[in-house]
Amino acid sequence: MEYYRSHVLVCGGTGCTSSGSATLLKLLDEKLAEYGLEKEVKPIRTGCFGLCEAGPVVIVYPEGTFYSRVTPRDIDEIVSEHLLKGRVVKRLLHHAKQAETAVDLSLDEMPFYKHQTRVALRNCGVISPENIDEYLAFDGYKALEKCLLHMTPQEVTATVIASGLRGRGGGGFPTGIKWQLASKSESPVKYIICNADEGDPGAFMDRSVLEGDPHSVLEAMTIAGYAIGAHEGYIYVRAEYPIAVKRLEIAIEQAKGYGLLGENILESGFSFDIHIRLGAGAFVCGEETALMVSIEGRRGEPHPKPPFPAVKGLFDMPSNINNVETLANIPPIINKGPEWFRSMGTEKSPGTKVFALGGKINNTGLVEVPMGTPLRTVIYDIGGGIPGGKQFKAVQTGGPSGGCIPAELLDVPIEYDSLTAIGSMMGSGGMIVMDEDNCMVDIARFFLDFTVDESCGKCTPCRIGTKRMLEILDRIVSGKGEEGDIEKLEKLAETIKATALCGLGQTAPNPVLSTLRFFRHEYEAHIRDKKCPAHHCRALLEYVIGPDCRGCTACMKACPVGAITGEPKVVHHINPDKCIRCGACQTKCRFGAISRQ
């Protein structure tokens, strides 16, 4: 094997690729050749490191130096200074940019990583996802070997049941029990399905696992196939994730080449094959029954359960469907045992959970913490708090099915049941932070708009009910709210929750109910006082010029409707009747004299 004195890891996740990491990698190759280091230093494109905010991220090993927001111009300096002369480029260190201290902190010492426990993300950012040998070197396919050669299918299922692993896609159903149900269905043909249709806006953990560690998903699917007696698997992945699709294709090819997938795996007599199916942009297809119909090539409409997929699923055969993150937990559970898994997290929610931290937060990115960690730790210790000195208002979890959690509940431990108890839900793990400038009525309207758009139209409560709710919310944010609107929303919400056909409809009212529960005063302010407390809703705000105005006339020139009057060097005035609230004046003002009220 070739030996390199140094490895340069360049993040090839979606965030960093979007910020130009592919160019960095190309430049790195060129510069290494130019300095004659190509035999000593090896650049590797890895999966996501998690800290997308700092992208593109470059880490130099064995030192573990963490460079952030690296631009093509910096590559020459990294190569000539760090890799050639051994001098760390201090100005590019992540911490040099974040704080006054230019300390060279390694990954484990950085506050962003210190509080994390990486199980599902164990290999993301560590190995090259396009090279099976690197996965093998990190215990890859060891669990599969253990299952196929040393365990019976019943023992595999029993191990997963004992671990207490619950579905990471949102519902939280015990994974082992699901496997057991499917294994009991008698049928010559059964299917394993991996749900990679990560539709929740603001959630990208499954994408990172697929992009950073695709083999762990293939290995787990094969193990699941062995456990329930299936020989074929489908991965249903969003078409919006081209990098993930490409790496899955490479991984399947490589695994087949090594005899770890396909006919007679490891000469155990067990055969398993995996196909990839692309979604086509329908949120409802994340619902398991709809997803299976979509794989069959039809309109992805859900159907009532029972029959459950374990009895009658894909192509009417017994099927087992698990989400990507759930599957990524399987190999370590088999390798290290259920007790190890139970040593993390809480009694009812063992293990860890990956969250996609986004919105108004300093360190946006992917975070994996033990279940039971308080929200506060995630948002302040790992996320680094709210930027711009703004006030935290709420954190939204669970996407369009979840709810908004206010500041007073930040010490609630994160687990399935505690989040449900406060009107939100775990969901797939999106965590969007909102500050004082975000209007909670508008956020509820945003989610309802999403649901109305994505409702498949099969059942009436969802198709018509959510539409009526959206109309009321539209009215409220445009200043035409009426007394009784809140009550109407509540009544509709309860009815839809009780009567909709599938999970999408049943949870669609949650964003409205949870904001009504914790931010009712904002609704009331919109309806009664015709004011938006966050100064967000256009129809309800006024632009006002304050005493800081120097009379420079810049705003007057910017105003498209001539609503601003005033003499040079004298405080200007906005006529609210003419103003169309476009905000052009505020962008142009260099003195911060124009405010929203």
Next chain:
Amino acid sequence: MCDCQNAYAELDAIILRHKDEPGGLMPVMQEAQNAYGALTMDIQQRIADGMGTTLSEVYGVATFYAQFALEKKGKHVISVCMGTACYVKGAQAVLDKLAEYLEIPVGSTTSDGQFTLQATRCLGACGLAPVMTVNDEVFGRVTPDQVAGILDKFQD
């Protein structure tokens, strides 16, 4: 022989590849859209005939999923991410500005066929919010006043 035979040669090859595959209809439609830019009625009819199903079945699938287009899109497709992370960081203002700049409503194409403007679901690049893409190129942390500069690059 007329040109229409040749025009559909690629489509027929796609159909042949997936015809006997269980659930092969969607892969056919996806590949056909990649090859022809849109699933026009003629293409849908040919898919229906080739796959041994009805036009209504194909049309039903085409109109159910957001990614199938019945009409050709512009030369450059602008997508503004309307995922939650982008939305709370001001994606709506970026989208509004684009619509104003191009003088077209969201979801339509400019009369010269240059640009199609669309709102899209979460692209998973939440760390760069708000995000917009032009064709395959990603632009992160976009503000409304950057819009004109970004589009200039693509204008013929």
